[in-house]
Amino acid sequence: MLKQAWNKQAKAGIAIAVVLALALVPLLPGAIDSYAFSFLFFVFIYAIMAQGWNLVAGFGGQISLGNHAFFGLGAYTTAILWSGNYLWGSLYDAYPRIYYFDPVTMVLGGLVAAVAAIIIGLPLLSKLRGDYFALGTLGFGEIVKVMFINGGDFTGGAFGVVAPASTFDTLLPHYLVGLGLMVGTALAIRLLMRSRYGLALIAVRDDEMAASANGIDVLRVKVAAFAGSAFIAGIAGSLYTCYIFHVGPDSVFALDWMLLPLMMTVVGGTGTLLGPILGAFVMYAVFDLARIVVPDYHPVISGLTIILAMLFLPKGLMRSFGGKAA
Amino acid sequence: MLDVNNLEVAYGDVGALWGVSIHVDPGTIVAIVGANGAGKTTLLKTISGLLKPKRGEIFLAGAPLAGKAPEEIAGMGIAHVPEGRGLFRQMTVLENLELGAFQPKVRKRFKQSLEKAYALFPRLKERAGQKAGSLSGGEQQMLAIARATMSDPSLLILDEPSLGLSPIVVQQMFALIGTLHSQGVTILLVEQNIHQALKVADYAFVLKTGELAMQGTGTELLADPEIQKAYMGVLE
Amino acid sequence: MQPDETLLRLEAVQKRFGGLVVLNNIDIAVGANELIGLIGPNGAGKSTLFNLITALYTPTQGRIRFRGRDITGTAPHRICRLGIARTFQLVRTFLTMTAFENIMVGAVYGGGGRVRHATAAAEEALELVGLTAKRDVRTAHMTLSDRRLLEIARAVASSPALLLLDEPMAGLNPTEIQRMVDVIRRVRNERGVSILWVEHKVDAIMKVCSRVIVLDHGEKIADGTPREIVANRKVIEAYLGEPAA
Amino acid sequence: GDTEIVIGAPISLTGPLAGDGKEQKWAYEQAVADINKAGGIMVKSAGKKLPVRLVIADDESSEGKVASALENLIKVQKVDALLSTHSGPMNIAGAIVAEKYKKFYMITTAFPFEWQPLKLKYSALFFFHPGPGAEVPFEIWNKLPANEKPKNPALVTEDSPDGKGFGGAFEAAAKKYGYTFAVDDPWAIGATDYSALITKLKAADVDAMLVFGSPADTVTLLRQMKELGFSVPYLHGWKGTWTGEFHEALGPDSDYILTDGFWSASYPYKGAKELGDRYEAEFKKDSVTVGAFYANAQVLAQAIEKAGSTDADALHEAIFNQEFKDTVVGDLKFDQTGFALIPSVATQWWQGKHQLIYPDGNWTYKPAPAWDKR
């Protein structure tokens, strides 16, 4: 008991220390222009995505293979609002500075994804369970991609949408917003899991029939988790657009945006709060290192790493080294 | 037939059995009784290889079972009807019975075994083409036992076979245990229905929180005041 | 019985799976604060009946009324919130949760209460079944009998008017059976809950229940006091058999 | 740097486009080696000739990964200027990153209709324009005798940014030259069955096809046309038809097929033939692209010399509105948007070789007979 309490406190302490350290990184001389800085920024994006996947799959027990579609929806929403000529014209022309991480645009990116998740989640989740749901979401991802390719001028077709990059001058705000969103997502999920909603989510994961017999609206809980996961993915997509300035179907609807966060979560520890973040740090570091050290065949190394991690760390880092998970 | 010496089993760090030894003579019915959580299921699972013991040894007809996989142990003639029945719910009743006779030794006698099983459980014959998962609780238990007899085992392990059975079927089941016994099958029986179990058993062991508390012939234990007090409390 | 006292009423309920009629033309009425035993051979349709009442299945014919209101086709979670709670034949606890969290699910969602209020209800329910000492144990690590008790506590925590128990004594030894009997009596007496109780431990049913309903092959074949039931030839033939000893 | 000039390039070393990436890498390496052989680049600010070092980062054949590759080149490798990778969408992604970090990104192989609207300051592009490029087949048709002129031409393209862009250009050109397409249909990338499309073409009595697609898709289409006994006298391919693999996968069936290209070793320009010979010696086949990549490096080197530094603004001044002479693609004249046009090439496959038809063809076009008469 005592040991457990200490363990918990120690974990929280380490987490706070790491966040503080990350927040202070920009103060180091030369840090902002270093590769490590953009490396960390990418880690944040993947950690947010992983966190979103963990919400629906780790805590909710519904394996979604369609989170890349929500990422893409968030990314496109941001890019279209910001550079297109829809609604009230180009946001960028109207407000030349606030388009970066404009909270309204970002939340809209998340909302569009969440609404899509509700529209697709209601029929899917009321009909499909387990593997069938996983397959369904995979199909959904492909459909969204094809729809965007065929979306005409509105989506920029197969070419996509470009936002003006000329005003970029430093990665600092990206870094800070990314860090803030990563920490914020983790805190939000922690709060959520301690609320009555978290109770219902775990109950549904453990036994749907018993959950419904105890008064839980199973479909609503599942759809809400799916939509929450999509919201997080949409925000991550929005953040990515602010960095990349060009969204196209092949880049933001790439399966990587689903597979890598999934893998990071499993490596870190499915159904744990810090696992997805830890997994994102470790795995992205491995991939990036491989890319720099052995550029000609780094995917081979990445593939091997995934296999080895799954063979030898199937429970995830958090559970293998961090004692029992929260 | 079966010798268990000084068995110790744990789930992770949590011990479940401490130094349990039992002995089963060929052709007898041996009952293991005890409260919930006493470790009865744990003992049976360890014998059939589903759990690995921390310490101790198990011999079947003199052959050590240590380190053997469950399927190998099954091949040596142990049939285990597990607590949760372990039916193949998506497969038909008939297919379940066929798989009961999976081992090469008994495949040839499949037809006779099937008739024998149907004779014991006519309900199963009616349901032969139905998915096992759609049977009622009691029907499923019947199927599980019938399936175990298909392999013509030398040692039949039953974990709470009367669980969820109606009184008539319970009676039939104990009669069946008697029949199998008279055919020379050795039976290791775990039961909550202590009265019935001790009545059919030649010998019985009482487990208490993972340790052997008592042993004796069925009649001895039935008469024991301790046992009566502890496990057969009359309803008020 | 007065109609307004009737809590649950099944009217000519039928359930078919494909061509197989599992329940046929069942009429059952459960009054307030009754403790009714439901017995019958394996496959008679007892669990199916429960699944119909809690809306996990929908009847192919007939109506189900609760407090006079037609609840046929209502979603399972609403049934619970209306005041019908149940346990399962194969225990279904939330395995990764602690005992207390399990009960909280019933208290918060079934009881429809606020979290603070629900906490008190959950503690009470835990106390009622005598599991207070196991409050923070994960149910994956609990024994079968404790999980059965826990299921009852979880159901009770949702403050039901009607509780459906599906073989709560299966797999329990006599001592534990006695404990279970006590719990069931307390639930009925202290909480004023009506209970419909499926069980094969006939002696327990006969001792405790005021009324017993017998199903056989999907038909209701008897409905009466325990005394009437044990003497009913049909029931003896179909189910009880001649007294063993 | 003061002692050397570091030039970075994202290249598809892995992933589906790794094959093309290998060719591109070879071309850049040749160009840098040749520059260094000549003593390097004269840089005014250093006051001497500086050697060039080429560093490469893998873009994994993915638009999304180009950004990471460039972050790596700019921040870890500290490159002074950049050369492009080789597909349109990836180069757009790359140009945007370069714009962010104010490093000059010298591009070839991207379509101006994708790049020009971005109005980027720190990248320049030379390539053929699908506008004039798309006119090539019509120019060729105009010179054909009346009985060989297509009556029912068809346009079939893959469903990709380039495919769509090109499709649009073809449609515009057809209008200009007075042709209408009897069939105008895209196919999904990686489609395995083209029988429905072929049935459609057959039903429309098509006698000429303009095809834009990857090598694998184009080969599958052609094979299936043969299987179904459908052939057209004039079949002109873009992107998928010029590689050696195309010829290998079709064998003699590749004869008569016309293909695009943006370079030819038979160009009269300085160094073209020599580069072509080197390529043939190394890879045992000819190429219709490596010259463009080689020229890309030539342009950047000349621009650095002109600008006297690798500063992005200085390079912008040195390239926009300027002319570059004697590259292996000839003279390049960049306009005020930073775009320079190179001619589009049309060749006809004949016994495994590209025979130049347009421009200035020394080879006369042969219409394809039916499959069983070849």
Added chain:
Amino acid sequence: MTFNIPPPDILLQLSLNGALGGAMYGVAAVGLSLIFGTMRLIFLAQGAMIILAAYFVRALFYGLGIDPFLSLLIIIPVGLVVGWLIYQGLFRKAAAAEDRNISLLIAVGLMFLIQNLMTVVWGGNTAAIVTSYTASGIEILGVRTSFTRSMGFLIALAGTGLVVLFLRKTLVGKAVRAASEDMEAATLMGISPHRVNAIAFAIGIALAGAAGVAVATTFPFNPFAGFIFSLKALVALALGGIGNVAGALAGGILLGLIEAYVQYFISGGWTNAIAYGVFLAVLMFKPEGLFSRPYKKA
């Protein structure tokens, strides 16, 4: 766009060629179905295995002069062994674990690994085989169609038939189904669950080998061409009903028909969207697949 009803000969042509093309998805789906049905694993590396087999066929053809269809005699046994080894080496441990994500990710890792190893060994360019019968046509029902695709169809039919017989009729086949459902119970029957999983994997990979022959003789391919096969095979799998092996082949053929009709009547740009739309609709409204009979009592 106009919806002219085409003449019957064109319809026949569309249908025949669509069906033959779809059988390719079918072969891929049958192997996937077996692995999915027994291990509940979405084996995303199946497409990569098919391409690996195609490269192997090519090496046998150009290296040793072995005819691609004849090389089935080598590919199938090798596939069986490789499948067995892959299971024992990579999936044995994961199959016992409850977390299904782990085996999914191992499959993803394997896919990355194989794709990129192929790139390293054979380069990323398109590869192909040219034989005497490449691109030759034959007449079926008065309709001209591809010889190699017809052969692929036969391979698909034979492979599926054998697998179905194995699962339905043999005791080992039933054991494969049993172990996939309840591993612990299966062991108590004397069934070695790992052995039956390995059998399922071996057959699955052998079928990928057969599909590889069909692919190599028909299409040019590159190391990354397999993924689309995996996706299409998944669609075919769902159309046919998950775990329904014969249905997987039928699902593949149906998918081929859908694609052909969409390409002809609407536009090639929509084939994928419509195919995936049908896939979703089937999952939702008929999750047991289009070809499974509703359960009837004896």
